[in-house]
Structures are given as structure tokens and as C-alpha cells.
Amino acid sequence: MKKLSIIALFMTVIGMLLWQPQLAFADELTGHSHEQGLRYLISKDALIKDAKGSYRPNDNVTRGEFASYLAKSMNLQTTSDMVFKDVPDTYVHAKGIKLAASAGIITGYGDGSFKPNAVISRQHMAVMLERAIDYLKIPKGTSSITFKDNAAIYKDYRQAVAIGAQLGIIQGSNGNFMPEKNATIGQSSSFILRLMQLAGDPDAGEPNDGNSNSGGSNDGNTSGGNTTGPSKYAVKEISNGALVGNQGFSTFEAAEKAMTKNTQVIVQSDKIVKMSSGIVVTNDYLALKSETINDAISVAANTEMEYLSSDATQVKVRLAGQVGYLKHADVTLIPFSMSKGRSYYSNENGEIKHTLYDYKTNKYSSSYVFGKAPAFMKQGERYYSWDGIYFTNSSGSSKGDAYNYYQFLPARAQTKYTAQEIDAYIMKKLAEVESTGVSSYKDATKKSKLIGLGKTLKNVEAKSQINAMLVLALAQHESAYGMSPRAQDLNNLFGLYVYDTNPDNKKFDSVADNINELVDKFLQPNYITPGGSPGKNFANGAVVGSKALGFNVKYASDPFWGSKIAGHYYRAEKALGFKDARNPYTVGLTTTNGLNVRTGAATSFSPLFTYARSGMPVIITSSATNGWYEVLSDKLHTSTAFVSKDYVKVINTVK
Structure with missing residues (x-):
């Protein structure tokens, strides 16, 4: 299972309004890392939508498409009688292919074919671009640029690759060119945009006005040392919240060496790509591969992360202790001194x-x-x-x-509230939201799917050893107090089987069935039991938590999902007299990897389970005896469990 968002439709709509306001004329290209190049091709009638209405910017570009893009961007007019046996006149890109072939920009294969639907390799693209450079009479000189993988480039194509790199049209990544790798439509649009900027096409703008991306497969820089081509990077100074100066460099490494102050940044096409310190903000939903836990973590748009470092291709970030790397195109770097606000x-x-x-x-x-x-x-x-x-x-x-306390209270805790008290609170809360006059809460006291859930929640607590108030808090948050369309129409309080990329409108026979499915198919086997189900590494602590630990690490892309769930629990406590907070559990965090939880207070007893990583929260139910704490088992277990006192740190929870 990939990232589980479990966000009910109502909350999704509210979240979109809150986090990603719709811009006028926004489309699938808005904010794309190759947006300028793609819009340039559109302006030349070179890029058209497919039958589904998409420009397919992230699809691999084909030989026929790239040839047609060049022909239309260069405004080629003259054709010859050259034909390819696999390019009939009815082929969508036939005219562009014929024009490019007539200009000597493309050639076919020995058998008379062109293979228009084959994806184009980067080295073949470099050859076509060099021929276009010659046709447009762009000065190119002699280049000595080489890449670490120069030997992998077909020897007859090495000059074309070097010239394209010298002119800044094509680039590599970490000193490699990756000649056999394919390029996307978006990347090819950036290649052509930069070509036409050098050719002086006014529609393309001035050189270095292009996208933040280099257009290479990984937004990479050239192999370094190039000082004769166009400047790709600039070192600027932060002054009174603005960037001043424009010292240009052709490579990231050269610009990096020129940074001598903490107030300086490296900029590529008006996008900051290196700074001394600051905030990294996600531009859209993405997955961060955490090196800390060796797992992918879903991250919502507009998420703040701590900046650690960056190079020409990627940014090193820390999200609630999770360290990983992201592409420049996916994030925005904001120095602290330039931030207009911060959560x-x-x-x-x-x-x-x-x-x-x-x-x-x-x-x-x-x-x-x-x-x-x-x-x-x-x-x-x-x-x-x-x-x-x-x-x-x-x-x-x-x-x-x-x-x-509520955010880091393990799920095995039992609430002090009875079913009757829970039901009374639910009705009080529903009356409160109904009184706001918000249309989605109209008649909440009559229609909400939360009404009368007290007994069901307490039964779940008794059978599955999962806190009834915690489940209620989750239901309130995910279902807009039982009033979301999925709750009303599908009895789905938790957005089960609703993924960011593929929502599944599964209907449950009852709300009770939905709660049992949450517990039996998700929480119990995957999020609470250490180790989780085979192939599902979701167990990062049996608390709602944050992106540092707990359900929130994998359960939702919103980094504050855990604290928002805690807020629902807190407000319920406040309304009911803080029975749980006045009789709190003692919570500790494990301090070592591979810690065994045993059936008795000695190493001679068998392990119930093992905490793979440190920092896992546990409920301590008795003071240490012979160096061992008695704890509640995260694995469903009716008897007591024990863990060595030496590897647990008691924390002071705020309640």
C-alpha cells in the first residue's frame, strides 16, 4: 500500500481552499518545473493536447515529437521529397518530420525508417540540437567539455554533446551525461527554449530567462570548469529582504566557491538553489525518501522543512527529524531574512x-x-x-x-469516560457546530453519523485495546463531525481506501463496520503492532504523533494531522472535565534500536516483539522492579509485558 491519506472529501475541499488557492487560468502546467519551455512550444503550435486534454509534460518525448517541436519552433518552411517508410502523410507529426529532415536536422535509419514513436535518447537529442545550432548559425566554437561517463557516449556524438553543454542548452547531473537515458516532453521543451533564446527568437525571451531546471534528467549542472558559455547561476546578496547583485557563473560549483558570506545565495533563473539557512517549502504533494527510517514519507503541499544543504540537482532537508533529499523543482528555498511569515x-x-x-x-x-x-x-x-x-x-x-499528552499518548490507553458520557459529548459538540450556521453542518444533531457511537467505541476499546476517545477524535477530524459526503453516503468516517491518487468509494453497511475495518485492517496490524504486516512498514509508534513518530509518519501527508487529532481529544476532555488528564498514564520513549519487550522481567523470558528503532512511546504501568518496567504491550496481548528500565526515558507530557 502506498501512502494512505484518509482525508474525507469535505476536509479535502476545505484543505484545498486553505492551502492551495486556485489561481486564475491555472492548468496542469502552472508551476511545472519546465513551464516556460512548455508554454513556448504551445505558442508555436508545436505542443498540443492529447485526447484526454493533457499536454503530458512528464511523458518521455518521442523522436517524431522532438523533430516536430524543432521544425515548428525554428519556423522551417522548405521541404524536399525525402520520405520515411514508417511516416505516412497521415501521421500526426509527418509534416514536422519532413521539414526537419529537409533542413538536415534529422536523418533516418539504414532501412529507410525513422522510428517516429521510439523514445529519443539524450545523445540522439544532442545530435539533432547541434544540427539545429548549425542551421540557425549560432556561434559554437570548439568545446573541450567532457563528462565522467564520456566513454558511454557514442564516439561520433561526443562533440555534439560537448557543444550543447558549452552553450548551456543541455546539461548533465553530478558530472555525468547519461547518454542512453530518455528525456521528458517537459525537459525537451527547455532544451528547445534555450536553443531559440540563443537564436534570438523574441518569443523565447533572453538567454537565462528560462526555467529553474536545467532540462537534464536530474536538473544537473555541467561537468564544471566552463567559463566561456552563458551564465547559468548567479551569486546574490540579501539586502533588506531583497536580492541584489548578479555575479554570473556557468557552473554551480563555481558559484558555490564564490559564496563567502551567510547573506549570499545562489540563484538560477530567479530561483534560489542554495542558501546558508532557512525554510524549504514544498510546492505540491510529494514523497520524501527518509534516510532516517529508510522509507518514503508523504508530504503535503505548503509544508515547512528545515534546510540542511543543496547542490545543483537536489536539496537536503529535515522534516521533523526525517532527513532526505528533494529536487529543486519540487520545493522553494526561503532564507529566514526573506521570509514574510512562518507558522x-x-x-x-x-x-x-x-x-x-x-x-x-x-x-x-x-x-x-x-x-x-x-x-x-x-x-x-x-x-x-x-x-x-x-x-x-x-x-x-x-x-x-x-x-x-493527547498527541503522544499510546493507543493502548483506556479512557475514563463511559459510553453514555461519550454520547452526551457528541451531541453537545454537534449542537455547537450546527449553531455556526455553516451549511455543511445543517441538522448535524439529527443527521451526523457520530450520533450514538459511544457503545460501539467502548466495545472496540474492550475488544481491541484501542482508546475509544482516540478513535472518536480521528472520526471527528476525518469526517467533519460525521457530516462529510463520504460519511453520509458511504458510512466512511475515516476516508478508508481514499488515496491521494486513486480514491475508492467503498460503501460500508454501517458505521460500526467502518470502525471495525479501521481497527482490524489498518490500526491494529499496521500502525500499532511493531513491525506491521509483511510489506507494510507503517508502525512508527502507537501514537497519533507527528512526522517524527507515530501514525502521522505514514497515515497522512498533512504534517500536523497528529496534533489536529490531539486537539479533538483535548476539546472533548475540556468539555467533560479532564478525567483522563487528571488520571494520566506515565509515558516513556525507548532509547535504543532493536529493543525487546518481554513476557517477564528478565532476559530469560521470551520476547513478545522488538522495537526496530528507538524513540518508540510506551505506557509504563508500574515503577521499576529489578531494573524492569511493566508496560502495556503494543502487540495485542492480555497479560503484562516488560522492558528494561535502562532503555526507556520517562517524558513529562503536557496535559
């Missing part, structure tokens, strides 16, 4: 409030309360955190750790 935490009358910043609109977009504020938070001051655990103040000074 922050504050103490509002003793409660912790999280205010979110939208980098698309440069406005604070929403806020929510999710628990008591830690003692170090002073009212009127803003605090920042990369993981929702460790906080600094506005000056960057360390203020301390804060583990929200």
Missing part, C-alpha cells in the same frame, strides 16, 4: 495555539488549539518548531521540549 506556536490563555502560514498567498491562513501550553511558553511571544516537540523563540534561543 508559529503561542500561548493563548494557557492553551497552545498553532497558527499556520500559507506560502502561496503569503498570509496566515488558519489556526487551531490542541492542548495546554508548556510552562516555558509566555503569552504574547511566538515560538517555532520543526517537529512540534522541540521549540525555540523568535531569536532562535532554545526554550525546551514539550510532548502534548
